[in-house]
Each structure stands twice: as structure tokens, then as C-alpha cells.
Amino acid sequence: MEEVAVIIVGAGPSGIATSACLNRLEIPNIVLEREGCCGSLWKKRAYDRLTLHIPKQYCELPYMSYPSNAPTFVPRNGFIAYLDEYLSHFGVTPRFNRSVGLAFSVGLAFYDVDAGKWRLEVTNVCSHVKEVYVAQFLVVATGENAEGVIPDIPGLGGFAGEYMHASQFSNGRKYRGKDVLVGCGNSGMEISYDLCQSNARTSIVNRSPVHVVTKEMVSLAMFLLKFLSVTSVDKILAKLCKLRFDDLSEYGIQRPKEGPFYLKTTQGRSPTIDVGCVDRIKQGKIKGGEELFDDNGFPKQELVNKWKGSNGLYCVGFARNGLLAISSDAKNVSQDISNLSKAGKGGKIANGGKSPMTKEPPPLELKIESELPQNAKPLMDCEAAQILQGIQDQMVLLSQDPTIKLPV
Secondary structure, three states, rough: EEEEEEEOOOOOHHHHHHHHHHHHHOOOEEEOOOOOOOOOOHHHHOOOOOEEOOOOOHHHOOOOOOOOOOOOOOOOHHHHHHHHHHHHHHOOOEEEEEOOOOOHOOOOOOEOOOOEEEEEEEOOOOOOOOEEEEEEEEEOOOOOOOOOOOOOOHHHHHOOOOOOOOOOOOOOOOOOOEEEEEEHHHHHHHHHHHHHHHEEEEEEEEOOOOEOOHHHHHHHHHOOOOOOOOHHHHHHHHHHHHHOOOHHHOOOOOOOOOHHHHHHHHHHHOOOOOOOOHHHHHOEEEOOOOOOOOOOOOOOOOOOHHHEEOOOOEOOOOOOOOHHHHHHHHHHHHHHHHHHHHHHOOOOOOOOOOOOOOOOOOOOOOOOOOOOOOOOOOOOOOOOHHHHHHHHHHHHHHHOOOOOOOOO
């Protein structure tokens, strides 16, 4: 049995960010991860062309920025390099290949009321040895996308072809010349575009209304949200979407009545980022399926937006608001644990002789290869200039579409 102040379950961005914050506060912690690496979703279960869909300044983990040479929308390999450097810089040392039972009802992880501590039974999947950990605080950081879910579709069991979750897809090369049906979401749109580029006969189907936007629109919206209400920003986005995409209902894509950022903040539903898929749909290169709505046109799953539970239980990475929320949650959880410890509510926490990490880390010199063209414009330092450039780029794209008439 091993006892420590804080146990963190999960070594994705949420878990390593929380550990880094606790290390800075000299609070001993152990990170347990069932896979053999950190960030396994990005390293093992992400398609090749994946990039961050929002600008890098909104995707930073606590206390470390991306290197200056990183593109605005960091590609998969760049984000993996950032995670590895973050892990090393803050001395986060996860214990890999640990399967943690979080089924509280069957006693694999439970709170001992008498001792005032959490007890976890863990299996080392390599040695098959059972391990027991005891902690004052338990942070669940397995993430909202830890498990790929394939819905129960009537007839799927008797389907003679191949079917898979998006996390199993790498690229479209093996599907050249084949008929492929894809669900409509952020991953679905990108996968459909990739399949189309690989000359697969691609169709998409969506079960509920969805907002389709561009990365540049999201960049502009996130900047404007610093100064304007969600309602005002959604109205601006609606105008831009109308100009860029026109009415997509004839292609089976309906827009929700509520705005994209309203849905994001209230239900955790992200708008779909178009990477070129919509133009392929309009050209008939990707077939749009009939929309399949539920009774209300929305998922029924409730938004998980609270990071603190009772008896020293916390969660990080479940706010359904991306890396921006992960950074905020990690700071909040680590600071709350520190405050409780100082107040004597969590017992005395020893720092094990470690020196505090109070200094800000130096700028990263890590080089991230961009997937942008070699003649792409260099990143602008001024945030306002970036937004203006983004608007200009959108107007150029719109002006190239002969079906759109822009005001003079």
C-alpha cells in the first residue's frame, strides 16, 4: 500500500496539467494511467490530418505557452511534442499501464469515512500485480473522450462490411474506390474530407441540427467574446455563416435555432469546423444524408460543469469546453487542494523535500513542424492584427465563390 496526498487518474492533458499545478505548489501527487504513454488519445487514437480547431493561445496548458514557431492551429504531431515537453519540464512522472477501477459501487475506489481518505485498488496490466493507493484527495482526469462509443444501430450486428469508431481511423487511403458512410461532426467532417481526397465514395449523415463554421470564424468569435455577449457574437457568426455557406438544408444539414456559442456554453455542443467538406458536398463529391433527429433535436446528456465534489473528490477535463477549460480546471483544483491543506481540512501535506516551482518556465525552443504551405505568412504578434488578417482571409475566400455577392 502506498499513501500520497493526491491521486490523479488519467495522464491526458487534464491529468498532467493538474499534476504540474500541484508540483508548483509542492503537493505530492501520483498520476495513474492505463495506457503506456501520456496523451494516448492523441498518440494512438487520432487520425493523421487532425489539428487543433481553435488558435493555440486558447489551447495552452497552465504556465507554458506554445513555441513561437508553432502554427496558429497546431497539428497533431506538434501537440504531441508540446505534451511531452510539458511533462518533462514540470517533472510529471505518470505510472503507466495501471488499470484503475473507478466503479465506486463495487468498491474498487471508495472513500473511507473513518480515515477520511480515498482508497484505490489498481492493477498493473504488465505484471498483473494488484496495487493499493491511499490519498486525501482523488482527481478523476480520464477526460470526456476517453471511450469511443458506437451507438446501438438497428441491423449493425448483421452488417457484412467493416464498421469502426472514428478513433480507429488513420487516413482514407485504404478506402479508395469504396462506399463509406460517416457520421456528421467535427471528426466526421474531417474524415469525410480525407476519404473524398482519397477517392472513396463518401456519404455523411447527421442525426441532429449542427452549426458549420470555419476555423477563422471561431478565432474571430473567441476574440470578440472578450468584449461582447454570447448573443452578440452568435449573431455575427450567423451572418458570416450565411455568407460563406448559404443554406445547407438541401444537403441534409440543418442549423439549430440557438447560436453556436450559446450551445457550447449551455450544453457543451461544439460547432462543426469545416475543413473543405462543405464545398465537396455542394459539388456532389460527398453525399449528404437525411438528418436524423431525436425528439428534441438535441442530445439529452447533461453538461458536466462542476470540478469539485465532496470528500476530496475532483474532476478535470469534463467541462466539454476543450483545452481552455482543462487549464482553468487544473489550476482551480490544485489551488483548492492547497487551500484546504493550509486550512487543516485535508491534513498536513508534506512536500517530500522538494523545492517549490514558483518561477515561470522559460520560453519553449521546441520546434513544431507546420503543415501549412512553406510560403504561408509568418504569425503576427499583435492579436488584433491576427483577427483583422483572419477577417481579410475570410473575405478573400468569400470573394472567390461566384455564388456569393459581397457588398461593395
